[in-house]
Every structure is written in C-alpha cells, then in structure tokens.
Amino acid sequence: MNNASTAPIIIIGNGIAGTTFARHFRKKSNHPLLLISDENESFFSRTALMYVFMGHLRWNDLEPYEDRFWADNQIGRIKGRVTEIMSTEQKIVLKDGQALPYKKLVLATGSIPRDMGLKGENSQGVFRLYHKQDLEALDRWCKGKKKSVIVGGGLIGVELAEMLRSRKMEVTYLVRESHFWANALCVEEAQLIANHLSDHQVDLRFNCTLKAIETDRNGELSGCTTQDDQHLECDTMGITIGVRPNVDFLKNAGLNIDKGVVVDEYLTTNIPHIYAIGDCAQIAHPLPHRNAIEAVWYAGRMMGETLAETLTNSPTPYRPGHWFNSAKFFDIEYQTYGEILPLPTKNEAHFLWQSPQENKSLRFAYEKDSKIFKGVSSLGLRLRHEVFDQWLEEKITMTSLLEQLEKANFDPEFSRRYEKQISAKWKEHPHQ
Amino acid sequence: MERTPASIIQNYGQSLGLLLGGCGLLGLITPALVVEQPLPWTLGFSLFLMTAGVMLYSLSLYRGRLPGIKNNDVWIHPLTSRGWAGWLLASGLTVFYILIYFYPQHLGYHPEGNTGIVGLFDPLSVTLNGKPATQWFVYGLLYTLAIVVFGVKFIMKYQGQRYQIIRTLVLMFFQLGFAFFIPELLALLHPDTPYFAKDIKNMWPLNYYFFDQWHLKNMLNGGRLGLFFFLSGLAMTFLVSPFLTYRYGKRWYCSWVCGCGALAETAGDPFRQLSSKKISVWKLERWSIHVVLVLVVLSTISVIWSFLRKASPSAIINAEQFIFGVIGLLVVMLLILLFAFKNEMRTDARFTLISLGLLLLGLLLVRGWSGENNILFFSSYSFTKWYGFFIGAIFSGVLGVGFYPLLGSRVWCRFGCPMAAILGLQQRLFSRFRITTNGGQCISCGNCSAYCEMGIDVRAYAQRGQNIVRSSCVGCGICATVCPRGVLKLENGTISNRSITPSYPLGNTIDKQ
Numbered sequence: 001m002n003n004a005s006t007a008p009i010i011i012i013g014n015g016i017a018g019t020t021f022a023r024h025f026r027k028k029s030n031h032p033l034l035l036i037s038d039e040n041e042s043f044f045s046r047t048a049l050m051y052v053f054m055g056h057l058r059w060n061d062l063e064p065y066e067d068r069f070w071a072d073n074q075i076g077r078i079k080g081r082v083t084e085i086m087s088t089e090q091k092i093v094l095k096d097g098q099a100l101p102y103k104k105l106v107l108a109t110g111s112i113p114r115d116m117g118l119k120g121e122n123s124q125g126v127f128r129l130y131h132k133q134d135l136e137a138l139d140r141w142c143k144g145k146k147k148s149v150i151v152g153g154g155l156i157g158v159e160l161a162e163m164l165r166s167r168k169m170e171v172t173y174l175v176r177e178s179h180f181w182a183n184a185l186c187v188e189e190a191q192l193i194a195n196h197l198s199d200h201q202v203d204l205r206f207n208c209t210l211k212a213i214e215t216d217r218n219g220e221l222s223g224c225t226t227q228d229d230q231h232l233e234c235d236t237m238g239i240t241i242g243v244r245p246n247v248d249f250l251k252n253a254g255l256n257i258d259k260g261v262v263v264d265e266y267l268t269t270n271i272p273h274i275y276a277i278g279d280c281a282q283i284a285h286p287l288p289h290r291n292a293i294e295a296v297w298y299a300g301r302m303m304g305e306t307l308a309e310t311l312t313n314s315p316t317p318y319r320p321g322h323w324f325n326s327a328k329f330f331d332i333e334y335q336t337y338g339e340i341l342p343l344p345t346k347n348e349a350h351f352l353w354q355s356p357q358e359n360k361s362l363r364f365a366y367e368k369d370s371k372i373f374k375g376v377s378s379l380g381l382r383l384r385h386e387v388f389d390q391w392l393e394e395k396i397t398m399t400s401l402l403e404q405l406e407k408a409n410f411d412p413e414f415s416r417r418y419e420k421q422i423s424a425k426w427k428e429h430p431h432q
Numbered sequence: 433m434e435r436t437p438a439s440i441i442q443n444y445g446q447s448l449g450l451l452l453g454g455c456g457l458l459g460l461i462t463p464a465l466v467v468e469q470p471l472p473w474t475l476g477f478s479l480f481l482m483t484a485g486v487m488l489y490s491l492s493l494y495r496g497r498l499p500g501i502k503n504n505d506v507w508i509h510p511l512t513s514r515g516w517a518g519w520l521l522a523s524g525l526t527v528f529y530i531l532i533y534f535y536p537q538h539l540g541y542h543p544e545g546n547t548g549i550v551g552l553f554d555p556l557s558v559t560l561n562g563k564p565a566t567q568w569f570v571y572g573l574l575y576t577l578a579i580v581v582f583g584v585k586f587i588m589k590y591q592g593q594r595y596q597i598i599r600t601l602v603l604m605f606f607q608l609g610f611a612f613f614i615p616e617l618l619a620l621l622h623p624d625t626p627y628f629a630k631d632i633k634n635m636w637p638l639n640y641y642f643f644d645q646w647h648l649k650n651m652l653n654g655g656r657l658g659l660f661f662f663l664s665g666l667a668m669t670f671l672v673s674p675f676l677t678y679r680y681g682k683r684w685y686c687s688w689v690c691g692c693g694a695l696a697e698t699a700g701d702p703f704r705q706l707s708s709k710k711i712s713v714w715k716l717e718r719w720s721i722h723v724v725l726v727l728v729v730l731s732t733i734s735v736i737w738s739f740l741r742k743a744s745p746s747a748i749i750n751a752e753q754f755i756f757g758v759i760g761l762l763v764v765m766l767l768i769l770l771f772a773f774k775n776e777m778r779t780d781a782r783f784t785l786i787s788l789g790l791l792l793l794g795l796l797l798v799r800g801w802s803g804e805n806n807i808l809f810f811s812s813y814s815f816t817k818w819y820g821f822f823i824g825a826i827f828s829g830v831l832g833v834g835f836y837p838l839l840g841s842r843v844w845c846r847f848g849c850p851m852a853a854i855l856g857l858q859q860r861l862f863s864r865f866r867i868t869t870n871g872g873q874c875i876s877c878g879n880c881s882a883y884c885e886m887g888i889d890v891r892a893y894a895q896r897g898q899n900i901v902r903s904s905c906v907g908c909g910i911c912a913t914v915c916p917r918g919v920l921k922l923e924n925g926t927i928s929n930r931s932i933t934p935s936y937p938l939g940n941t942i943d944k945q
Contacts (some may be wrong), residue, residue: 009701037919045876045877047877048878048879051879053506054503054505055506056507056879056882057882058504061878061881061882062877062878064878064891066710068711174635192725196498199498200498227742264607287689297875300940301937302939305942306940306942312698317945320940320941321939323942324872324918324939326873326916330498330500331498331500331501333916333918382870382918382921383918383940384870385872410870411921412594412595412909412913412921413909413922413923415595416594
C-alpha cells in the first residue's frame with residue numbers, strides 16, 4: 001500500500017479504449033502507465049482483421065503505432081493474462097503468478113463472442129471472429145475448404161461472409177430475423193443489402209436458426225441442421241451472433257457486475273481506484289439517446305478520452321454526443337448520424353430516398369408534427385459528420401435541411417449528385 | 433500472420449493474357465537480336481500482342497465483377513508483395529533502363545544505321561517524325577503504350593469511382609497527345625523548328641535546362657516564336673503553375689498531367705502499397721527532396737547569372753542586380769516564413785528554412801566563385817553531366833520505374849523530383865487543397881496508409897480527425913477510395929480552415945463541457 005502512489009496506472013486490455021486512454025493520459029501526465037494484453041503486444045485495429053485475411057493488408061498495417069511510439073511515450077507494455085484482481089492490496093495477479101501493484105486500475109477488457117449453447121460449437125472447424133487468434137486459426141483452417149455456414153445476421157457475420165467469399169468458398173448465411181441486421185436497419189435497406197449479398201453469391205436464409213452441429217469421428221465439423229430440419233453439409237462454420245462484455249474473470253473481485261462492469265458517469269466502478277471503459281463497461285444511467293453497453297469502436301475511444309481527463313485532475317463525466325456509426329457490407333458503405341430506429345415511434349416519421357439503379361439510399365427520421373430532423377442513415381453515400389452533428393445540435397427542420405443538403409455531401413469529387421432528386425422526392429412525400 | 437503465396441494466375445483468361453503479352457515481348461526482343469532483317473510487321477504484331485495480352489488479363493480479372501475495392505490478395509500475390517515475380521520484373525526493368533541510358537548500342541541504336549530493337553522501330557519513327565528511331569523513340573513509344581493499356585486496366589479496376597476514372601483519362605490524354613504525338617508531329621511538319629519550340633513541357637524546373645545558356649540564347653534569338661516560348665515559360669513557372677497549385681493543390685500536375693505520374697498511376701498502380709510508411713523514411717524524404725530543391729535552384733540561378741554577365745550592358749538587368757535581387761527575394765521569403773509559420777517550425781517549415789538559408793549561402797558563394805564555365809568548383813559541363821547521370825538515369829529511371837515492384841511507384845516523385853518539390857512547397861504554404869477527415873468515423877484500419885503511394889501515414893491524421901496538408905500529397909485520391917468508412921475527402925476549400933487539429937475527433941463532448 002505504501003508504494004501505491006508510485007505504482008503505475010495499469011490498463012487491462014490494449015484495444016481502442018485502453019490505448020486511447022493511455023495516449024490521452026500521457027499528454028497530460030508523466031505518471032507511469034502499463035498496458036497489459038494477452039492478445040497482441042501492440043494495439044491493432046480489430047475492425048480491420050478481415051483485411052489481413054483477404055490480403056489487402058499485412059498484420060503490421062493494422063497497428064497504427066510503430067514500436068518506437070510506445071517507448072517514446074513511456075507507455076509500458078506486458079504481454080500476459082490477468083487472472084485475479086486484489087482490490088484491497090491494489091494489486092493484480094498475472095497467469096504466471098506475478099503480482100503487480102497499481103495506483104489506478106483501468107478495465108478495458110473488451111468483449112467476447114456469444115455462444116449458442118449448442119453441442120459441438122467448439123469443435124474443429126467452428127469459428128468466432130473476434131480475436132487475433134481467431135483470425136490466425138481461421139486462416140490456417142481455410143486452406144482447401146469449400147463450404148461454409150455463417151450464423152448470425154450482424155456486422156461481423158457479413159464481414160466473415162466477405163472474407164470467405166474472397167477465398168471462393170461457398171457461403172450459406174443463416175439469419176434468425178426476417179431481415180438483415182434487424183436491430184439497426186429498416187426493411188428496404190436490409191433488402192438492398194440482401195440483394196447485394198446475393199450478387200456476391202452468398203446464400204442468405206432468413207428466419208433460420210441452427211438446431212444442431214454435426215462432427216465426424218475426428219471431432220471435425222461435418223455439417224449442421226437448421227431449425228426446420230434442413231441438413232447443410234459444411235467444412236467451416238462461423239458463429240457471429242454478437243458479443244458480450246469480457247468480465248468472467250472479474251467475477252470474484254467484488255466488482256458490481258451486471259452484464260458488464262457497472263460504472264457511473266465518471267466511469268468509476270464500485271471499488272475505489274478501479275475504472276471500466278469500452279465494451280466491458282455498463283453505464284449505470286446512460287444518457288437518453290445512448291445505451292448502457294455500446295460495443296462499438298467509437299464509444300470505446302470516447303470513454304478512453306474521457307477517463308484520461310478524469311485521471312489527470314479534471315474530472316469529466318462521460319457524455320458522448322449524438323450517436324453515429326458506420327459499416328461496410330461488401331461494397332456498400334453505411335453511415336448513420338443521430339437517432340433512427342428500424343420502425344419509427346408514433347411521434348416520428350421516416351423519409352426514404354432510394355436510387356432506382358444504384359445501391360444507394362438515404363433515410364431520415366424526423367418528428368411528425370414539428371418536422372424536426374432526428375437522424376439519418378445512408379447506403380452508398382458518404383455524409384459529412386460535422387454538418388449532421390451541427391444540424392442535430394441546432395434541431396433544424398427537414399425542409400431547412402433538404403435546402404442545404406449539399407453541405408453534407410462527403411462523396412469524392414466528380415461523384416454523381418442526388419440532392420435534387422432527394423428534394424423532389426421530399427416534395428411528393430405524403431407525411432410532410 | 434503468414435499466408436502462403438497465391439498462385440500468380442487465377443483463371444484461364446489470365447493465363448492466356450500473360451501468354452499473349454509474353455509472346456509479344458519475345459516477338460519484340462528475339463527477332464531483333466537473332467535476325468539481321470526482321471520482317472516488317474514484327475513490330476506491329478508484337479505491340480498488338482502485348483496490348484491484347486494486358487487487355488485480356490484485365491478483362492478476366494475485372495469483367496463481371498461488381499464495382500468495389502479490388503485489393504484481394506495484394507499482399508499475397510508474388511508480383512505485388514515483393515515475391516519472386518516482383519523481383520523478376522524489377523530485374524528485367526533495371527536491365528532495360530541500364531541498356532537505354534548507357535548501352536543503347538546493344539539495343540541496336542547506331543546513328544549511322546539502326547539494327548536490332550531500335551531498328552525495328554525505324555519505319556514507325558520515319559512515318560511519325562521523318563527520322564530513323566533513337567533509343568528514346570523506342571522508350572517513349574513503349575512508355576506511352578504502357579500508360580494507355582494499363583490506364584484502361586486501372587479504369588476497369590476502379591469502375592464506379594468517377595474521380596479515378598476522369599483523372600486517368602486526362603493523364604492518358606496528356607501523355608498520348610502532349611507528350612507523344614504533338615512533339616513527333618511538330619518534328620515532322622517543321623523539321624527546322626528550333627529545339628525549344630518542339631519541347632512542350634515549357635516550365636522550370638520540370639524542364640531543368642530552361643534557363644541554360646544555349647536554351648536561353650536560342651529562345652532570345654528565336655524571333656517572335658522564341659520570345660513567345662520564353663515568356664510563356666516564365667509565365668508557366670511563376671504565375672500559372674503557382675496559381676493552379678493554389679486552387680487545386682499540386683495534384684493538378686502530379687496526378688492529372690505529369691508523364692511520370694501517369695506511369696506511376698497506371699502501370700505502377702499494383703505496386704502503390706510498397707512505399708514505406710516509416711517515420712524514418714519520411715525523414716529521409718524531407719532531406720532528399722530539399723537537397724534536390726537547393727541544387728536545382730542554385731544551379732539554375734548560377735546559370736542565369738553567368739549568362740547575364742556575358743550579356744550586353746544594355747540588358748534590362750545586369751548580373752549583380754539579378755543575384756542581389758534573388759538574394760533579397762529569398763530574405764523576404766525567409767522572414768515571411770519565420771513569422772507566418774512559427775507554430776509549424778517543428779515540421780516541414782523548418783526544412784524549408786534550412787533550405788532557404790543554404791540557398792542564400794550558396795548564392796553568395798556562386799557570386800564569388802563561379803565563372804563562365806564553372807558553377808562554384810565544378811565545370812558547368814560536368815555538373816550537367818552528373819546531374820543527368822544521377823538524377824536523370826539512376827533516380828528517375830532505374831530507382832523510379834525499375835524498382836516499382838520493390839519500392840513502390842512514386843520513388844522518384846517522393847524523393848527526387850524538383851518539380852514535385854517546388855509544387856509541394858507551394859501546396860504546403862498556400863494551397864486551398866487538403867484532405868478533409870470525418871475523423872469520428874475512423875476505425876484506424878490502415879487501408880489509407882497502406883495504399884498511399886507517397887508513403888504518407890494518412891491514418892495518423894484521420895484517426896485524430898486532423899485534416900491532411902502535406903507537401904508530398906499528389907492528390908491521387910486512392911486513400912479516400914479504399915477507405916471503408918467514408919472518412920476521407922479531397923477538397924479545395926478556404927485556406928484559413930485547412931489545418932484543423934481538434935483535441936478530439938468528432939463525437940465526444942469533452943471540449944464542449
């Protein structure tokens with residue numbers, strides 16, 4: 001306890017949350033920092049794992065900082081797994097038995113993939129796509145493999161589909177819901193994505209879940225059966241039904257854990273000197289427009305930024321601004337700003353524009369009576385974050401927004417422009 | 433993570449394309465080396481086979497594919513990831529460059545009568561410009577052909593990307609028309625036209641002999657035409673080019689007009705990811721490009737100075753006025769830099785300052801020590817010769833193009849081109865061009881950095897939400913093209929808001945609290 005004030009600030013997990021925290025902390029304080037990760041020595045872009053598999057990038061290209069960066073900024077790194085937290089002694093214990101004292105402890109342990117609870121889901125040939133090690137194993141496995149099944153209609157599943165298609169494997173894609181990424185996309189957009197996936201020869205099956213996973217005598221995957229008793233032969237399977245906070249190893253530490261580590265608006269846990277940020281954190285009282293657990297890159301980054309302020313003597317509550325997110329489905333980019341639900345609430349209406357020929361669409365959510373703009377999502381069109389953020393802030397009306405829509409265009413120069421079509425469509429729009 | 437190298441060909445179309453192209457190449461080399469008098473149609477047939485080979489290869493790669501990023505297996509394919517095929521190609525190109533520059537006789541170039549490969553091109557050369565071929569005619573023709581056929585391949589690869597397609601069509605147009613056909617036709621129609629009027633790239637330092645004594649004399653004694661070329665050359669150098677760079681960034685030249693750029697963007701496109709992104713290489717780049725800049729300015733000014741010393745006393749400006757005029761100008765620039773960019777002294781501007789200081793020192797030395805036939809301690813003749821050797825042959829030829837498959841496609845543009853250096857300086861100091869970032873949406877994936885041919889670590893800016901204002905950026909726009917989240921946009925805006933460095937990327941509200 002005596003040396004606690006000189007002990008380092010230990011960060012468990014070197015993902016976007018932990019690394020962002022370390023970077024911003026270092027800008028304002030010289031206190032020793034120690035990043036611990038069992039996955040990789042350096043921070044890497046998890047969302048870009050697919051590009052290594054497809055050969056667009058090398059592993060090193062995923063690491064945004066050269067090795068010298070860590071030394072130059074005096075950010076210590078340990079490759080190891082934390083097995084225990086002794087909060088009264090302010091120490092953590094590593095797998096090899098080593099105990100390390102901390103002044104403050106930042107939990108940035110991220111997520112782990114959800115399991116289906118089916119027998120055989122951990123047999124050879126069945127994969128998740130989350131960790132570096134998942135990617136390496138999948139890469140080794142895929143040589144010479146031909147038929148795959150993916151379960152789970154979300155962002156990681158579609159990435160996995162693109163990866164496997166890049167190696168010319170057959171992909172059957174099972175989605176539990178009636179349309180693709182149902183908790184974020186509206187039917188029209190989901191249909192557009194589904195068509196695009198078909199163009200890429202992905203065999204998409206909706207309202208379809210897995211009942212059983214079959215293995216051969218060697219314990220290797222040989223096939224699977226769906227809920228409606230269809231048998232699918234396959235040599236590779238991806239289970240991508242979502243993630244949950246990676247908190248199992250913290251269960252005995254006395255922390256308040258619900259789904260994630262529960263934190264207040266300063267990202268502090270119930271135990272002094274311990275904080276949680278990123279995917280593993282569950283905000284006790286989230287802002288009305290945000291969720292308690294947001295397992296997205298951007299939220300992890302912002303929590304890291306915020307906590308760095310707090311731990312360098314300027315206590316700052318975590319108050320993320322307007323929601324935004326982005327994704328890419330094979331060749332179609334998706335962006336969203338503000339609040340736009342798959343089905344509008346009763347006070348809300350949607351306005352949708354779709355290009356007749358191209359894979360492009362733009363959807364707005366607005367308040368029915370006041371016509372105040374609430375959110376936007378786009379497929380195949382790039383939007384300027386800054387402008388939409390400002391419009392959300394100013395609560396402008398749809399009419400005023402559409403008059404100046406070109407300000408928000410972020411497509412490359414010489415791209416076709418659609419503002420006129422969109423405005424014309426708005427004028428015919430029934431709810432306006 | 434190590435992946436086994438992909439096989440070089442993926443389907444029959446590609447194999448057939450490679451076979452056709454290979455036959456074309458053999459058809460060009462073998463008959464020329466083996467047979468005294470190759471058949472007259474050999475050249476046409478070989479060029480046709482090479483073109484058809486590339487077309488077939490590209491078609492089988494991209495036909496029927498949906499628009500989108502086509503970088504699958506780039507880091508696995510032996511040609512594009514410094515594998516055996518890359519080394520083989522680099523060796524072949526290097527041998528070709530060494531022959532062209534130093535041993536053209538082995539290619540069959542003989543002023544008294546060509547044989548071999550150069551001899552094959554004689555009929556075409558006579559048709560186009562009225563004279564037998566030289567090794568440079570051969571080179572120019574193959575160079576232009578490469579830009580056109582690989583330009584078509586590029587357009588297929590980037591289908592749906594209008595910025596990329598329009599830019600490539602313009603590059604092909606300038607190469608085919610302005611760099612190849614028009615000069616050849618001018619030579620044919622007016623065989624006695626003075627040299628300066630045949631050379632359309634009339635802009636210093638691209639045309640680094642613009643201010644050389646013989647060139648200046650030719651223009652000044654060349655009547656109205658000469659005066660036109662002299663004045664338009666000055667206008668291009670000091671007015672048009674800085675203005676265009678102010679409006680659009682140096683991309684107006686480097687990735688829309690320039691011939692070196694054209695080859696890099698078309699034939700060199702598969703190798704763009706091989707440029708190094710290390711900070712140490714960025715340092716090397718800044719030293720190298722500024723040394724080239726100082727040398728070019730210094731030698732040009734000394735050449736003008738010695739020209740003026742011999743000019744008649746009635747000339748509008750004498751040598752002393754000229755050199756002190758330039759020194760005065762440089763001092764003013766130095767002071768402006770010191771005040772206007774004092775916050776940016778840690779980066780590019782510091783190099784500019786050092787360069788300017790060295791230039792000033794050099795000029796004073798030139799004034800004291802140079803004579804009619806020497807620049808400082810070197811004779812002007814050997815200076816030109818060595819410049820031609822190191823810069824012209826080794827740098828822009830062997831390293832610049834021969835090493836495409838090893839060092840990436842823009843080595844010359846990045847480390848050695850004086851034109852790019854000057855345009856880059858203008859871009860850094862007073863251009864409306866920048867790459868704007870939707871920094872909030874960046875996932876640090878690294879595609880932008882990996883595919884930047886100039887070795888700029890684009891991601892380092894994007895993930896902080898910082899606009900990219902870099903002297904080396906040629907504005908090819910590939911970073912924005914390959915970005916999976918729509919984070920980057922090339923733009924011309926107002927200068928005042930171009931260098932945005934927010935404390936945090938957009939999304940958080942820390943700075944608003």
